Structures are given as structure tokens and as C-alpha cells.
Amino acid sequence: MAPSSEHQTLPTSTTTCAVVGGGPAGLVLGLLLARAGVQVTVLEKHADFLRDFRGDTVHPTTLDLLEDLGLFEEFDRLPHSRVSRVELPTGDGGAVVAGDFSRIRRWVRHPYIAMVPQWDLLNLLADAGRREPTYTLLTKHEVTGVVREGNRVVGVDYTCPEGPGRLLADLVVACDGRWSVVRRSAGLPTREFACPFDVWWFRIPTSTRVGESLLPRLGDGKLVIAIPREGYLQAGYLGRKGTDAQLRARGVEAFRADVTELLPELADEIATIEMADVKHLDVRMDRLTRWHAPGLLCIGDAAHAMSPAGGVGINLALQDAVAAARRLAAPLRRGVFRRSGPEAEKVLAQVQRRRTVPTVVVQAVQRLLHARLLMPALEGKVAAAPRGLVQLVRRVPAVTAVPAIVVGIGPRPERAPAWACRPARAPGPDRTRK
Numbered sequence: 046m047a048p049s050s051e052h053q054t055l056p057t058s059t060t061t062c063a064v065v066g067g068g069p070a071g072l073v074l075g076l077l078l079a080r081a082g083v084q085v086t087v088l089e090k091h092a093d094f095l096r097d098f099r100g101d102t103v104h105p106t107t108l109d110l111l112e113d114l115g116l117f118e119e120f121d122r123l124p125h126s127r128v129s130r131v132e133l134p135t136g137d138g139g140a141v142v143a144g145d146f147s148r149i150r151r152w153v154r155h156p157y158i159a160m161v162p163q164w165d166l167l168n169l170l171a172d173a174g175r176r177e178p179t180y181t182l183l184t185k186h187e188v189t190g191v192v193r194e195g196n197r198v199v200g201v202d203y204t205c206p207e208g209p210g211r212l213l214a215d216l217v218v219a220c221d222g223r224w225s226v227v228r229r230s231a232g233l234p235t236r237e238f239a240c241p242f243d244v245w246w247f248r249i250p251t252s253t254r255v256g257e258s259l260l261p262r263l264g265d266g267k268l269v270i271a272i273p274r275e276g277y278l279q280a281g282y283l284g285r286k287g288t289d290a291q292l293r294a295r296g297v298e299a300f301r302a303d304v305t306e307l308l309p310e311l312a313d314e315i316a317t318i319e320m321a322d323v324k325h326l327d328v329r330m331d332r333l334t335r336w337h338a339p340g341l342l343c344i345g346d347a348a349h350a351m352s353p354a355g356g357v358g359i360n361l362a363l364q365d366a367v368a369a370a371r372r373l374a375a376p377l378r379r380g381v382f383r384r385s386g387p388e389a390e391k392v393l394a395q396v397q398r399r400r401t402v403p404t405v406v407v408q409a410v411q412r413l414l415h416a417r418l419l420m421p422a423l424e425g426k427v428a429a430a431p432r433g434l435v436q437l438v439r440r441v442p443a444v445t446a447v448p449a450i451v452v453g454i455g456p457r458p459e460r461a462p463a464w465a466c467r468p469a470r471a472p473g474p475d476r477t478r479k
Contacts (some may be wrong), residue, residue, distance in 0.1 A: 055202065055209055055210055055211040056207075056208075056209075056210045056211070057210070057211045057212075057213060058210070058211075058212055058213070059200075059212070059213045059214065060084050060085065060086040060181070060212060060213075060214045061083050061084040061085065061214065061215050061216070061377055062078055062083055062084070062085045062086070062214055062215065062216050062217075062218060062373070062377055063085075063086050063088065063200065063201055063212050063214035063216070063217045063218070064078075064085060064086065064087045064088070064218045064220055065088050065188045065201060065217065065218065065219050065220060065221045065226075065227050066087075066088070066089065066219065066220035066221035066222060066225075066345075066347070067087055067088070067089025067091075067094070067167065067171070067182065067184070068167070068220060068221075068222060068345065068346075068362070069163070069166065069167065069170070069345075069359050069362055069363050069366075070220040070344055070345030070346075070362035070363060070365055070366040071087055071089075071218075071220030071221075071345075071366075072087065072167055072170035072171055072174060072182075073110075073170060073363050073366040073367065073370075074218060074220065074344070074366040074369055074370055075087040075174050075180060075182070076114070076170060076173055076174045076177070076180070076465075077366065077367065077370035077374070077461070077462070077465045078370055078373065078374055078377065079174055079177035079178075079179045079180035080177055080464065080465040080467075081370070081374035081375075081377075081378065081462075081464055081465065082179060082378060083179060083373075083374060083377045083378060084179045085179060085180055085181070086181045086182075086183060086212060086214070087174070087180075087181070087182045087183065088183050088186040088187075088188055088201070088203060088212070089182065089183065089184050089185075089186065090185070090186065090187035090188070091184065091185070092184050092185050093164070093184065094163070094164035094167040094168060094171075095164050101160055101161060101162060101163050101272075101274075101279065102128075102158050102159075102160060102272075102356035102357075102359060102360070103120075103125075103158065103159040103160075103161055103166060103359070103360075104158055104356075104357070104359075104360040104452070104453050104454075104455075105146065105149065105153035105154075105155050105156055105157065105158070105453040105454060106153060106360060106364070106453070106454055106455065106458045106459075107359070107360055107363050108120075108153070108154070108155035108157075108159060109153055109154050109155060109460075110363065110367065110459075110460075110461055112154060112155070112469075113460065113461035113465075113466045114173070114461055114465060114466065114467060115466070115467030115468050115469050115470060116169060116170075116173055116469075116470075117155075117469065118469045118470070119169055119469075119470065120159075120161075120166070120169055123161055123165045123166075123169070124161070124165075124275050125159045125160055125161035125165075125275065126159075126160045126273050126274050126275050127157040127158065127159055127160070128146070128157060128158040128160060128259050128272070128273065129145070129146050129147055129156070129157045129158075130142050130144065130145050130146065130147075130259070131143050131144035131259045131448065131449075131452070132259070133261065133429070133430035133434075134261070134262060134263065134428075134429050134430065135429050135430055135435050136428070136429040136430075136432070136435075141430055141434070141435050141438050141439065142438065142442075142445050143430065143434070143438065143445060143448055144445055144447075144448035144449045144452060145442070145445035145446065145449055146158065146449045146453050148443065148445060148446035148449055149446055149449045149450055149453055149454065152450075152454060153453065153454065156449075156453070158356070158452075158453065160272055160273065160274050160279070163359075183205070185205050185206055186203045186204075186205045186210075187203055187204050187205070188201045188202070188203045188221065188226055188227060189201075189202050189203060189204060189209075189226065190202050190226065190227075190230040191217065191227060191230045191231055191341065192211060192213065195385075196338075196339055196385070197338075197339040197340045197385045198217050198231065198338060198339065198340035198341040199213055199214070199340055200212050200213035200214050200217065201214075201217055201227070214340075215340075215377065215380065215382040215383050216340060216341070216342065216373070216377060216382040217340060217341045217342075218341075218342045218343075218344060218369065218373075219231075219341065219342070219343040219344070219347040219348075220344060220345050220347055220362075220366070221347055222345070222346045222347060223329055223331075223346040223347075223350035225343065225346070225347035227341070227343070227347065228333065228343050228347050228348075231338050231341055233333050233335055233336070233338065233343065234333065234334045234335060235331050235332070235333055235334070236331060236332055236333075236334055237329075237330070237331040238330040238331060238408065238412060239330075240286065240328045240329055240330045240352060240415070241285065241286050241415070241420060242283050242284060242285060242286055242328060242415070242419060242420065242423060243283070243284060243285070243286050243287075243288070243289065243325060243326060243327055243328050244281045244282065244283055244325075244326040244328060244353055245281070245282040245283075245284065245289075245292065245323050245324065245325055245326070246279065246280070246281050246282075246323070246324045246326060247280055247282070247318055247322055247323045247324065248274075248277045248278070248279060248280070248318075248322065249271070249277060249278040249280050249304075249308070249311055249314050249315060249318070250276065250277045250314055250317065251276070251277055251278060251311060251314050252276070259271070259272055259273070262307035262308060263307070263422040263427065263428055263429075264306070264307060264428045265306065265425060265428070266422075266423055266424060266425035267282075267303055267306065267307055267422075267423075268282070268283040268307075268419065268422045268423060269281065269282050269283070269304055269307045269308060270283070271308065278311070280304070280308075281353065282300075282303070282304060282323075283419060283422075283423060284423065285423060286327075286328065289325045293320060296320070297318065297319060297320040300318070300320065300323065301315050301316060301318055304318070326353065328352055328353065329350045330350055330351060330352050330408060330411065330412075331349065331350045332348065332349035332350075332404055332405075332408065333348050333349065335397070336348045336393070336396070336397040336400075336401075337390075337393035337394065337396070337397060339385045339389070339390065340382065340385070340389075342369065342373075342393050342396060344362065344365035344366060344369050344396070344400070345361075345362030345365050345366065346358065346362060348365065348397075348400075348404070349361070349404045349408070351407065351408065351411065352408075352411040352412075352414075352415065354411040354414045354415065354419065355407075355410070355411060355414070355451075355452050356452070357407055357411075357452060357455060360455060361403065361404065361407055361455065364400070364403065364455070364457070364458060364459045365396075365400050367459035367460070367461060367462075368396060368399045368400055368459050369396045369400075370462065370465070371459075371462050372392055372395050372396050372399070373392065373396070374462070374464075376388070376389070376392050399457075400457075402456065402457060403455060403456040403457045406456045407455060407456065410451060
């Protein structure tokens with residue numbers, strides 16, 4: 046039976062694995078599969094990766110993954126800052142360390158979170174992929190839907206500057222984010238969770254070194270999270286869901302005043318913020334109840350949209366990619382996915398089983414943070430760390446390792462398969478993007 050579509054004369058090409066989405070999960074999966082000798086094609090709808098306020102947190106387990114892949118030295122040369130502690134304000138005007146990443150060095154080689162513009166990380170991963178002979182990255186290729194043969198997905202349709210086209214593949218892997226076109230086209234069932242707040246991201250320029258601590262500021266029903274970066278703070282202002290129009294109607298002066306109230310030491314810098322530079326993130330949390338269909342697998346945000354709480358979404362997506370590559374590489378080489386059958390379904394179900402527990406655990410922790418910290422802060426009920434927590438941390442500092450483990454390592458961390466590991470490359474030309 047020929048693949049069904051209203052367009053039967055589309056220019057058509059073939060590959061073994063089509064990866065939809067050039068984000069962290071898609072590029073890591075593509076790189077790993079290519080290193081396994083699988084013909085893989087990654088489709089990215091944009092011309093490049095230069096989009097701001099995406100997940101910029103690179104966690105300890107991801108740093109270890111980059112080292113195993115022989116990419117850490119290249120990554121470490123990128124301009125970045127490090128977060129080694131998470132602090133919470135106390136009622137006396139001070140702060141208490143709630144999470145200390147230096148305490149997890151026995152489990153990871155790089156006990157900190159690296160803050161790097163995501164486009165730099167994606168360029169690094171894309172360059173590594175291009176060095177593999179079975180890897181293809183197609184930019185400006187926007188996937189518009191899946192191609193079916195009976196009940197099986199056999200490829201994707203796309204548009205590009207040359208016009209519409211079709212890519213047939215043994216397996217399609219959706220890595221195209223929380224608004225995934227592929228999962229919507231495939232009609233996979235989703236469980237959604239209430240997320241009663243949104244985030245407005247913006248930069249606060251500063252020449253002052255802000256250290257290696259992430260310090261949320263809260264008070265009077267307001268909450269700002271300031272992340273240290275090179276030459277600026279990346280700030281997230283939290284507010285009730287559905288209030289973007291009201292926030293903008295109040296005007297930039299009111300917005301500046303709200304932020305200055307929480308970060309008074311940066312009043313002069315905050316005065317330079319313009320409303321056009323404040324980007325609204327519609328926070329969404331969900332997960333598929335079934336991550337796969339014949340010929341199709343969803344991972345990363347396409348399988349489970351995460352809250353920004355803890356900044357763990359990118360880390361979880363990358364762990365999905367590593368787990369998927371481990372289980373998909375050999376079956377893809379053997380041609381298991383060229384037809385529907387129990388072996389193909391078994392492999393896809395194994396990926397979901399492997400990664401469901403970490404997803405459920407992380408989302409449960411995020412929902413707890415929403416209920417116990419973020420929403421009470423936005424309702425004006427909490428203005429500082431709970432007194433019991435402050436006393437516990439000061440009496441038993443070792444407990445600060447627990448949040449660091451949850452955020453920096455997470456449940457069921459994945460290691461790079463041996464066949465994908467490489468030694469570090471010798472330094473080449475400086476490709477840092479300003």
C-alpha cells in the first residue's frame with residue numbers, strides 16, 4: 046500500500062531514522078544514532094538556533110555526557126557562567142543555601158550547573174553531528190504532519206524554501222517540543238496538569254560579578270528568579286496565568302517598579318528594560334499516556350512538557366535521548382522498524398517504560414514546588430524560606446545535597462553508550478558566537 050496523502054507527487058527522500066526538531070534532545074539523539082552507524086536525518090524548521098530564553102541550564106549529568114562524547118572541552122570554551130548553589134531568602138534579610146552542588150561531586154565530574162545560551166550548545170552538538178558520515182541536518186525544514194501506510198507512520202511531510210517535500214523513514218522520532226506538530230498529527234493521548242502561573246523572561250545588564258548562586262527574590266505577591274550570566278542576569282518574573290495582557294497594559298514603568306522592589310541593588314540597570322524585551326512563556330505541564338505508535342516515538346518535551354521549576358526540562362529531555370539511542374540503535378541497524386510487528390513495538394515500549402518513572406517523579410516534585418512555594422509566594426502568603434527549613438539547613442548543612450541531587454542528577458540518570466564515546470578533540474578555530 047502506498048503512503049497515504051493528498052499530495053502524491055511530493056519530492057521524496059528516504060532515511061533510516063527521521064528526527065523532528067533540532068533542540069537538545071533531537072540533536073543528541075541524532076548524534077548518538079549517527080555514531081552507531083545509523084542513517085539519521087534531523088529536521089529543524091528554523092534557519093539557525095538563535096532564539097533567546099530557551100532552556101539554558103546545562104546540568105551536571107549533561108556535562109558528564111558531553112565529556113563522555115568528547116565534547117566537554119569544546120563546551121567549556123564557550124562563554125558561560127556557573128551556578129554552584131541555590132539560595133532562598135530568610136526572614137531576617139539574609140539568605141540560606143538550600144541546594145549545594147559541591148556536595149554531589151562524588152557522583153558527578155562537574156558539580157555545578159553551567160548557564161550557557163542554548164544556541165551555543167546546539168551549534169556545538171550540530172557541528173559534532175556533521176562530523177559523522179551518516180548524519181544529515183536539514184534546517185528551514187518545517188514538518189507539517191506524518192505520512193501513514195495503514196496504521197503505521199512511515200515518514201513526515203515538510204515545507205522548505207524549495208517547496209513542500211516528503212521524507213520517508215523506518216522510524217520517526219518527535220523531538221519538536223511542547224507544541225509538537227508530530228504528536229498532534231499522530232493523535233497520541235495526553236494527560237494535562239494545571240499550571241496556574243506563567244513566566245516573563247528578560248535580561249538585566251550588569252557589569253557587576255553576581256557570583257555562583259541562584260537567588261529567588263519574593264515578597265508582596267511578587268517573585269523574581271535571577272540567574273547569573275556573563276555580563277547580565279537572566280531574570281524570570283512569575284505571575285498568574287493569563288495575565289500577560291494586563292501586565293503589558295500596566296506599562297513598563299510599573300513592571301520596572303515591581304522588579305526593582307525585589308532587586309533594589311540593580312535599580313539603575315532595571316531602568317533600562319523595555320517591555321518589548323520581556324518575553325512571555327505560557328507555562329504548560331503534561332505528558333503523553335502513550336509515547337509511541339507504529340513507526341513513531343515521542344521524547345523530550347514532545348512526550349512531556351515540563352514546568353520551568355528547577356530548570357530540569359532540558360536535562361530530562363537529554364536523558365530521554367540517551368535512553369532512546371541505547372535501545373533504538375541496534376534495531377534500526379537490523380531493519381526492525383521497516384515493518385510493523387511485535388519486536389518494533391516492544392522496543393518503543395521499552396523506551397517509554399525506562400523514562401516514564403523519571404518523568405512522573407520530576408513532574409510530581411515540580412507540582413509540589415508550585416503548591417508549596419511558587420503559588421503561596423504569588424498569593425503573598427510566603428515571603429521567605431520556612432523557618433523550619435532554615436533551622437534544619439543551619440544545623441545539618443549536609444541536607445543541602447538532597448536538592449542538588451534532585452536537580453543536578455535527577456532520577457535514573459543515563460550514561461552515554463560505549464559505542465558513542467570519543468576522546469576530546471584537539472582545539473580548533475574559535476567558533477564562539479557572540
